[in-house]
Amino acid sequence: MSGKVLLWDMTREEAEEAFKEADFIVLPTGSMEQHSSHLPLSTDSIRAEELTEYLALHSDGLRMVVLPTLVYGQSLHHIHFPGTITLREETYIQVLRDIAWSVKQHGGRRLLIVNYHGGNMAPIELARMMIEREIGLKVYFVGWSSFAADLVREWFPGVPYGHACYYETSMILHFRPDLVDREKMRRQRQRQRHELQAPTHPLTRPPSAAYFEDEYPDGGIGDPTLARAELAERLIPIVTERIIKALKEDMKLE
Ligand SMILES: [Zn+2]
Numbered sequence: 001m002s003g004k005v006l007l008w009d010m011t012r013e014e015a016e017e018a019f020k021e022a023d024f025i026v027l028p029t030g031s032m033e034q035h036s037s038h039l040p041l042s043t044d045s046i047r048a049e050e051l052t053e054y055l056a057l058h059s060d061g062l063r064m065v066v067l068p069t070l071v072y073g074q075s076l077h078h079i080h081f082p083g084t085i086t087l088r089e090e091t092y093i094q095v096l097r098d099i100a101w102s103v104k105q106h107g108g109r110r111l112l113i114v115n116y117h118g119g120n121m122a123p124i125e126l127a128r129m130m131i132e133r134e135i136g137l138k139v140y141f142v143g144w145s146s147f148a149a150d151l152v153r154e155w156f157p158g159v160p161y162g163h164a165c166y167y168e169t170s171m172i173l174h175f176r177p178d179l180v181d182r183e184k185m186r187r188q189r190q191r192q193r194h195e196l197q198a199p200t201h202p203l204t205r206p207p208s209a210a211y212f213e214d215e216y217p218d219g220g221i222g223d224p225t226l227a228r229a230e231l232a233e234r235l236i237p238i239v240t241e242r243i244i245k246a247l248k249e250d251m252k253l254e
Helices: 012-022 044-058 089-106 118-135 149-155 166-175 230-252
Strands: 023-030 064-065 110-115 139-143
Touching: 012 064, 012 110, 023 044, 023 089, 044 064, 044 110, 044 230, 064 230, 089 110, 089 118, 110 118, 139 230, 149 166, 149 230, 166 230
Parallel strands: 023 064, 023 110, 110 139
Antiparallel strands: none
């Protein structure tokens, strides 16, 4: 093995060997979409690139080859904000199928998708089943933030978090502080679409809006002014360890 984890850096011969030996061929998935007025459009893709490489370098014996980050995501709900570039759901599914097919040609045993953007989740779930049925490649799926949720909530109990919130802002303050516009950091407004008080029936219309601005006119959630780079630094090793442990346990179920 060359010791390299990024396919981007490998020669053909290095890739041939790495694909054969790898437990997981890993695809980081991000987005190119607005993240309120204080964060770059690349927020999810920066996290995808940095955190997935860190995962592969701290994998406790699991061998990983990391594919180039899929920086375009399914971001139709952000399209009215300037700069957002999106793939339609059907395009996104096709891109994943073609990447998986290529991985299979080179002898990859398992595809691991590590996702950093909520809008990608539904098309990934559909593509996952198509890939398993049609290409015969095992697909694992990790939402990085799902493994961090309890810790992120503990930082500021009761403060909403999500898109462009204190959590995502802390990550970019850690990895690319030069891209955070601190003067534009402010509490994000939320419009209540449904005043729901313990509904007694299943909802007939999901509470999430088709367009993000209908619920969050500033383009983000919660209070980014609470963000600190130290929060990200504390989180990263713990979440990485959790993900690796989960992968090892789930591999035993194959
Ligand atoms: Zn984001």
